[in-house]
Amino acid sequence: MSYPGYPPAGGSYPYQQAPEGYPPQPGAYPPQGGFYPPQPGAYPPGAGYPPQAGGYPAAPGGGFPPQAGGYPGAYPNMPPAGQSGGWSGQPGFGAPGGGMPQGYPGVPAPGQQPMPGYPGAPNPTVPGYGGGVPTGPTAPVAPTVNKGFRGSIKDFPGADPLRDVEVLRKAMKGFGTDENAIIELLGTRSNKQRVPLKAAYKTTYGKDLVSDLKSELKGDFEDLVLAMLKTPAHFDASELREAIAGAGTDEACLIEILSSRSNAEIQEINRVYKAEYGKSLEDAISGDTSGHFRRLLISLSQGNRDEKETVDMSLAKQEAQKLYAAGENKVGTDESQFNAILCARSKPHLRQVFHEYQQMCGKDIEKSICSEMSGNVESGMVAVVKCIKNTAAYFAERLHKAMQGVGTKDRTLIRIMVSRSEVDMLDIRQEYLRLYGKSLYTAISGDTSGDYKKLLLKLCGGSD
Known part of the structure; x- marks a missing residue:
């Protein structure tokens, strides 16, 4: 779906506070002077506050609101909040009564002891998650945030x-x-x-x-047209199926989809995959991959990454040290430590972890991964890091590689152009121009032809 000014930049919550203050809930305490939080004497609140179970606010259709880098609009058929399949229905993932998720999966609420055996659980003396937002010179370089709708395809007015x-x-x-x-x-x-x-x-x-x-x-034009007639979840599920069941495994496709979609999107992909192909996505991945690469994909396919925007500076420093101890400062590599941190933490938190890592050992996290790992797990971990650092730049690089050299990787080209056309295509175009010195429109024009080219350029939306 495409709404003006949507999806929100940086994954922020799609809620704008009204000028007159916090909107009262039915039966809630009267706001004091039109402001929130209430003035002294207005607390504790009356019945009706906090908001009803299931999280606040609920997205249309009951699904979780999309995060940055995901498809706009709630997925169809997402279970209502508080039922299985969403965050609020998972034990330990939400506050009592189905509130917003607290921390990443398995981490205790503030004031509780960490769960035994959880990899990388913070020490009880460490400030709770969300203890502060990085500011000043310690803040990492985050991707440019462009507000408003960043897709190239919008609803056509009056379409029948x-x-x-x-x-x-x-x-x-x-x-x-x-x-x-x-x-x-x-x-x-x-x-x-x-x-x-x-x-x-x-x-x-x-x-x-x-x-x-x-x-x-016929040909690539036919493939592109048919891809455009699928819902995002059905298209992703079919691409994952082809990546697993086709001739050879397309590991890059698996990583691309699972590292760039939001929790709600991944959970919907899992539902569609099981319904369409008769087996779970996790079982399909397990049967076609192995070792630490399999563990990375299975972790990503759970759709349980923390999605809060707050960053715990103390914890980010600790986890940068853990990654250093698991790789550069160790004989051999503890891939499971990388897996635990890269697959569970929020994107803003991980950007701070990468920044702390660079400050601590003078080396970029990607270079450390390349020197410590090899094969699919190396390329998978690097792709996750790139997608977390700057999703649009990651897709710009994927598009460039798809059109580079002899022959075009048309499946990759089609998948990215269709799946990102209503999400962040304008940002991808900006990054493509910055990275490669020419517009994505020009690159597509020079590498494709005929009706296939014409429809791809429609998805691109224009030259830069």
């Missing part, structure tokens, strides 16, 4: 699926196919406007839209 399928039917009926009509229509509709076209087409004509398109189109 019944009129749209009439255009598609006319484009495919009779002798020849009007590819330009298909490009113009699909290239100007958002995902939530494209997906219903399948049902509208069958209702109107009694035929399957996907089957008709397959019979009329």
